[in-house]
Amino acid sequence: MAINNLKDLYIEELKDLYDANQQANDTVEKLIDAATDTDLKAALERSIDGTKEGNAQIKAILDSHGEGVGNVTCQGMKGLTKEAEKHVLKEKYGDDSVRDAMLISQYQRMAHYAITGYGSVEAFAKRLGALEDAQKLETCKEQTMEGDLEFTKLAQGSINEAARAA
Template identity: 80%
Template sequence: MAIENLKQLYIAELKDLYDANEQANATVEKLIDAASCSDLQDALKRSIEGTKEGNAAIKSILDSHGEGVGNATCKGMKGLTKEAEEHVLDEEFGDDSVRDAMLISQYQRMAHYAITGYGTVEAFAKRLGDFENAATLEECKEKTMEGDLRFTKLAHASINEKAMAA
């Protein structure tokens, strides 16, 4: 089916973002055990819960438009998750703190992709007059940004310093 208008694009992008979040969570689950820092493990676990909440909101929005989550495959996140797994799980590191620094880098790439996705669908919702759902999407974006900031603080507070000393 061809996308013919902004409403159809909005729905397609919501479905794509839903899949992106699902892919990201599957990869983050794998990254938890690779993290040597307990604060980093906790932050990863919190991010999974936040992403699940975001996907519940997306599903609710899709339901309100008479749509399901569908079977979209987000190719962008597919690449990011593949790269994260290769760089964190398959790469050899001389020190665990260096792996933790790489993990944060790869996690934040996925988070920034989600932030962009939320911003896009939020803008579409506003243009379509879907203000209640736009507010929900803005809240999801803000929570994702807060989570991203937690990872930046972890990196600056200790992980990057430990990786530098390795």
């Protein structure tokens, strides 16, 4: 599909964000098994539910524009998920708390990518006058930001302290 105007760009970026979320969830499911801190595991599980809800909103928006989710592969998230799997699942750690600290770091990279994606499509929706879309996307962005803050609190709480003591 040729991208000729802001509407085309908006649709393409929604599809890209949908795929980014799918990829992130696939990786987070693997990261849950690697996490040792019970609060961290619970936060990861909640993040999967949140991302699924975000994708349901994206799909509904695409449907309202007569579009499907398509066959787009988000290359940016592909790189981030590859890095997360490398650093969390394949790297050797002398202490589980250090792996948990790395897991948070890698998770937050993926979350920040999603936050910027939501922010971009929200801005496009506003410019296009799709205010209902913009509201849904703003809600998704804010929920992703709240989740990211939860991971920061976990890191600043017991996880980074345990990793420092290791």
